[in-house]
Amino acid sequence: MIAVAGGAGAPSLGREAVTLVTYLAASVLFILGLKGLTRADTARRGMQYAALGMLLAIVGTLLKEEIVAYGWIAGGLVVGSVIGWPLGTRVPMTAMPQRIAISHMFGALAATLVGVAEYHTYLRDGVPIPRPIMAALGFEVLFGSLTVTGSFMAFGKLQELLPSAPLTYRGQNAINIAVFGGTLLMFAYLVARPDAQPVFYAMTAVAFVIGVSLVLPIGGGDMPVVISLLNSYAGLAASATGFAIDNSLLIIAGALDGASGFILSIIMSKAMNRSFGNILFGAFGAPVASSGAAVTGEMKEISVEDAAMQLAYAQRVIIVPGYGLAVAQAQQAVRELADQIERRGGEVKYAIHPVAGRMPGHMNVLLAEANIPYEKLLDMEEINDQFPETDVAVVIGANDVVNPAARTDQGSPIYGMPILDVDRAKAVFVLKRGKGKGFAGIENELFFADKTRMLYGDAKGTLTKLVAEMKAL
């Protein structure tokens, strides 16, 4: 676009060159930033590079000759900063999944609005839209608007404004497929006839509806995949914006975001042993008819005193945190328990299942917040071999990710899902609110095993009592 900017002559070329140099620098800094994230000790520095890149790109854009009025821009920057600041500084770590979901919404909304503004400007100025540009604009508003509403629904479910159970009705998939097909037809028509304004706005409106109907049938337990997928879509919308307004920086940043979301959704669905299609269209959270073999026996309770005694003499302890830990806000209490065990010469590690929590890596953040050194937070692959030598495994608010039925019971809906081998530890304590089932609604035979003892009640309360008891020993 440099050549057509002309008119004013040499100075404009110089300014445009400065802008392009800032964009190039920003692209490099973004990639360096992500490279920093491959190690915990370089991650912060990496993100500082990325933030510098963002600043450069914004300054470079403000230098562009096309920008003639700064009032609205200044207003937008101020309002956005006023809203963004508390979203950055105040939101608690437990609320991170919904925080990320809502920010996907903001990102996608920005891309969508830029697309609509661009389309409107073309038509208003009577400039014919070249078909390849129209295709990019179409992708932009499609991905953008379905991500806006989809993320908002995900936010609603995670914030518990909406029921976390899947909302389904008869013929849902057929209707969804029909709506989706209709949208693709409108898209194709638009590429052929870019000036068909009503079709453009109809397509945008329908894409908003698709976002809603895509996320409503998905249960709360599947949110890690949904958030990752929406992450990817938001990135693709940004990339499409780059194609539409001829900006390589947008394409690069969007592609990085798209790749990241895509990789995370694959990791998440592997960790649940399910395909994308199954998560999106399976409505997994619906009650399961039969889970193969019925579990027999009784869950055996243990008193806090006895549990504290056993932990005090344990040499190797592994703590297995699940979403229940975050719900109970018990991160700090876990750390205090670990301190007591370590004081008596025991060794404590943490086993983190990839889908523990409501988004990828959520549990690690929560435990890091409680000042637990990250070397002690181990992935499933790293720690599974260590369970047989473990004296006590303490399961806190986790259920399906420690259910041995995933290994043994072919009839179980979670059969084949990789799990933490907690049942191979010498003894298991399970901290659990009540006798209910997990997200998937499946009985857990681990809870009925001879080596398992249950500690009922609020996790935070139980942990605090355990700590007090161990101090008194």
Added chain:
Amino acid sequence: MLETINAEQLALVNQFLKLFVFVLAGFVGFLVITRVPPLLHTPLMSATNAISAISIVGALVAAGSDHNRVATVLGFVAVICATINVVGGFIITDRMLRMFKGGRS
């Protein structure tokens, strides 16, 4: 070489060049991001979200070009949304990463 190409063909060639950029950037992203440990997956998502708020660049142009009122207002709202992610996204990512401390402290 004097044959003229129309706007449509120029746009097509242009889009293809951009497709190269997209595919290569996606490839770099894939190679780098598969090496991010699960430990940092939440900061990763928050970081890429902040980075993709780069659509602020398009929003600034829409809001500041004085094309027409509709574009200006849509651009204004887009600047707000993108700024929320730039400011909030980088701050919260840093807040998280600050918490990840090594042992022997």
